[in-house]
Amino acid sequence: MAGSSSSLPSSREANSYPYPSHVSAPNFVTVKLNDRDTYDVWQMQMMCLLQSHDMLSFISSHALGKEKVGDDDMLWKRSDALVKGWILGSLSQKTLEYFFKPISNKDLTAKDVWDKLQSVYGPSVQDDAAGAHYDDQERIRREESTGKTIDQETEGEKELRNEAEKKEKHTGYLYDATLRQNILLINRILSRNVVTLRDKITINGNTALHVAVGTCNNRKFLVNMLNLATKDDLPSLDMRNSEGSTPLHVAAIVGNTEAARLLLEKNNDLLFEKDNDGRMPVARALSNMYKDTFIYLLDQCLLEMGDKFDDIDGCDLLVNIISSKDYGSAYFLVYNRIDSFLTHIDLVLMAIAQNFPSKLNCWERYSIRCGSREFTFSNYNFESLHKFKFIEALEGKEANYKFAKKLLSFICSTLKNKRLPRSVHHYYNNALLEATRQNAYEVVKIIVYRIPNAIWSSNEDGHNIIQYAVINRSEKVYNLLYQMSEHKNTYRTIRDRFGNNLLHLAARLAPSNKLNPISGAALQLQFELQWFKEVESFVCPLNIIQKNWFGETPQMVFTKQHKDLVIDGEKWMKETAQSYTITAALITTIVFAAAITVPGGNKQEIGIPVFAKRTAFTISLFTSVTSLLMFLSILTARFSEQDFLFRLPRKLIIGLTTLFISTAAMLVAFGATLFLVFCDNNQDILIPIVALTFLPIVCFAALQFPLIKDLVSSTYFRRNVFGKKSDDPFY
Template identity: 55%
Template sequence: MPSSVLARDLDDERIIIEEREGELIEDHDDHQSFYKAIQNQEYDRVNSLLEDKKVKVTEKITTNGNTALHLVIGTTKMNYILKKILVEMTPEENIILDMKNLEGSTLLHVAAIVGNTEAAELLVEKNEYLLFTKDKEGHTPLARALLNMHTDTYKYLLSSTTNTDDIERATDLFQGTSGDDLLVNAISSKYYDLALLLSKPYKNIHSDAPLMAIAQNFPRKLSIWERNVYKCVGNPKQTFAKIYMVVMICIILFSVIYYFTYAAPRNRSAHRRMKPEALIFYLFALFVLYVIIICIVNILSSRAISRIYKPVMRAILRISKPVIRLLATIDFKFLKEGAKMNNDARDLLKAICDLIKRSTPSGSHRDYYNNPILEASRQNAYEVVVTIASYFPNAIWSANEDGHNIIQYAVINRSEKVYNLLYQMSEQKNIYRTIQDPLGNNLLHLAARLAPTNKLNPISGAALQIQSELKWFQEVKGFVCPPNIIKKNCFGETPHMVFTREHKELVIEGEKWMKATANSYTITAALITTIMFASAITVPGGNYQETINGRNNQEAGTPIFAKKTAFRIFAIADAVSLFTSVTSLLMNLSILTSRFSEKDFLLKLPTKLIVGLTTLFISTTAMLVAFGATLYLVFGDDNPRILGSIAALTCLPITSFVTLQYPLIRDQISSTYGRSIFGKKSDRPFY
């Protein structure tokens, strides 16, 4: 071949390669521009690149294989582009909707992941089959919407799935392990309302996973305070009208009592003054009247037997519309959501139990409820235990691999609400007085074990932790038969021996915690005692001298400010602070010299700590009051502004002390003298 021809061919090949490289570089630049426009929300630029065909909707833009259309759907503000593409799309081009990235996600998967409900509607309307496609992790768009917590998108996809014409595919979606996983994901995400909707298409349950998920994630019950507030929020008009009526009636009755017992006699005797005990009596009478009237109002409103009640209520509502509107605007969203969550979880639990009972043979029911009811016992979810037992009575005898049933498991895991179901049982509860596990441990042996870490950690301080353990031991000790108190297990240990062995380290930690706390309080109390004793001797302003201008002074030694009210306040506050600080000092010293035996942590040591901390708080408060009174005596000059400033500054350390120390004293008092967590909590029989 001539060299000239070879050279020409090489030149042509080089030109072709350079042209292809130029096209690749140009395409790469367009892709980068498109991606940056998406990131910067330059939607006009995105639309321009697509319309000019510089970027095709099928071209892969990102490293994980997302096409231009994937990226468009990934933002909710460019649905008009998707709508335009779908309108102009021919039937032959429907294959575009099946495009997947490297993760196996279709366009509908992306819409579900980002919560683009409008895009999901457009895609499903164009191709219903997309509802049933799965990515590489086996998730459908419905599952992706749930996992990414997009409620609206999830509801739409669920509705579309259940109403589809492809009944066979839809049925398969809610069956088997994948169907259970879909329901478990909804429950684990605490979307009980969505899980309730999802459970309706189910024909059967494949495993115990859904019931187990409910047992693990069942919401706590609202407290008494929360329930009462929620009732008020639920009907603010009726609540306000009742309160208004009660207050007005109390004011009228109190005014009548005040007039006949104080105002009228005072007119006859101008010098007569109201005694403090009379004021206390009036306040007590007002409280009693309030209780009586509120009971009457509740009876009248609940039974609707009064002809006067309803017109009066309507009149009050008309007069008080502005206040009612204000009351209705108060945001108690967390209470409403909590109440709704409880109701939805309860309905879901019943629905799943009913589904299991209807769709599975009675002989296989145990496979579905055994582990969930034990998990509910461990989690202290007594409502789950009661509901499962109501559908499957034999579930009460469910046992784990160690042979422990729900009551034994509740004692081991310190689940007091499940344990209290014993008090709602009939004569069946007597079985638990003597019941033993395979190792010969009776119920008291199990109570003697150390509680799980997750039960001890919420309790503040090792001393309160050992007190809680002692309470459990004493409670179960009072329930079991007397011979079981000293009965040995197969290891030759009595319940008390097990308790001592298991709690040895906790008792040591409790002793250290108690001594450290008492030591810090002792130092504080000693300092306050010293200061207040010194201030009692050297009173503010000093004392009168024995002689004035060479004459004997009859008021010699008397404090100069003795006749001022502020001085009396100082004297009283000083005395209170001194006496209470001494009391606190003695109490804390008695703690430091205690034996710290196990039983002392139940009542003796906590009581001393409560008294020591309470008196220390009183002495600190009184000390600050005395100091404020001294400042006012010396610098106040009877100026109300100075008095207000001193009072405001005095409140600062008091508030700080209360804020920091109140949780400890509250927990101590509640744990030592509060209402017991044990006992019969409902009259409804359990078994």
């Protein structure tokens, strides 16, 4: 018994460092900490557990057990380990792996763990007043539990409390001095040996070096800070904040290239350190769009990578570069380290297929040519337009497009010539299909040109690239048919495993991402009919009535899958026509009355109005009547599928155009009436009348022009997107 009792702490020790190891923490903390949504409930339950067992002091601002010595140190460590175990045991598996697996130093106190979780999941800004109130409450609770006031504390306890308060003050001094870039004051603070550059001085765990790198571009100050950090071989450059970021990560995030250069001069290993998200500094610079910092770090990676830069890291970085559409850097990286990416080159090709840049149109190419020339006007010599931002942007776009083609060609040529662990088909198949879905015909052309067997690629349903292009309405890839040799005849009769020929696939409803950009259900149905008619003109005549394994002809499939779209198109057409019919009827009524009561009176000899020859009075009447008749004909149409192809859109175009003419003519006529009757030919009032007359005309045109433009382009010009677009042979 004596031996047993000797192992127990005394009454004073038990009150100071309780050790309720028999307590089952899950009975108190029923919520696993997984994200910000669960933090408040988790914190409340954990606080209740600690307070009920007199252990709140281990997570308070005075928890400095690391400085205790002797028996007190052992007792404190034992109780602190119990609290830390309770906290860690209440975390989800994801939280444990995400925040504590990357930490190299596992010697954390319960307060360290508590502060780390609070900085990640708790409020972003610490409430000092609330913290002071909590410390006061903790002090009162401690006095009540121990029966001692602050004045009755032991010398050791007072010393610990004073040192904690002193360290907190000096931490604030160091933070302010770092923000003000006062190196002399920083030296003075550090010389007191209260805080060091390794101490965390912000709520998110940043050290003074993190703060300096994130807020300062002054080279002299940064050099002095780095000299202090490496003084006496103190390893302060690898310190991490709560996000796992080193000072180099911070430099990359804020785009501080100078700080990054100085940090790497001191320690090259920082280049390949990863934060809690598994991201290296070069990836952080890229994701935050700091191109200069990214290019510098990328150059250093290429120089230093060796065995440190494995293929997974390399592919992740390359995919991020391609996703940001910096193809110049991507080509430079691949050209120098192609062997590092071959294992996962399928991911790289997929990124290219999803982010391939568009080719410059004629206007953009013409702008670049004009911008590169000097020209003379009225004996003045003007410099080229290279300095204009839009010209520089166009030149960058053109260079990016060329680098993208070079990158894809280089990768495909390497795949063809290298001996790989898996078949070449495995690496390009998904990327080729994705390019087809994205309508990236340049990607399809390059892959097929470099690897001819890619023409036979297919998806899980057995659809090749042409069939897949029809399903996804990718007209640019579909047009490659017209650049094929006699091989294109294969697609005239080809069928999939369900017996669907190419026209059956065109009869399917298009993906929503293709229909949603088109305004109105009627124009969406017109788009579908144009695709159906195009494929119908390509396939063999027998395929038009050919049935699939389900006994359905292409027309039956089209009617079945577009049934709802026909109903929506009819509703859209009727609602549009009804709204314009009311307007046209009002204009007709007003203009008719105005036309037979022309201002100026009648000629007494023959009874004809004096201003009868004013054409604006009659143009508005006849165009409004025409518009009214067109809208009425739409309302009485039968709305069959084929009517949406040309007949109904044409009527709507004529109706809108004549309505605009009638509105403009009516306003001109009324403006002329105001001037003739009320202004007595006063030329000073003519300009305001003209301005007020044209204001509603311009508003009407601006509001209705997008609809008219969509109608005209879809009815008369969209059919031109099909056909042979280049003389270059495809296959």
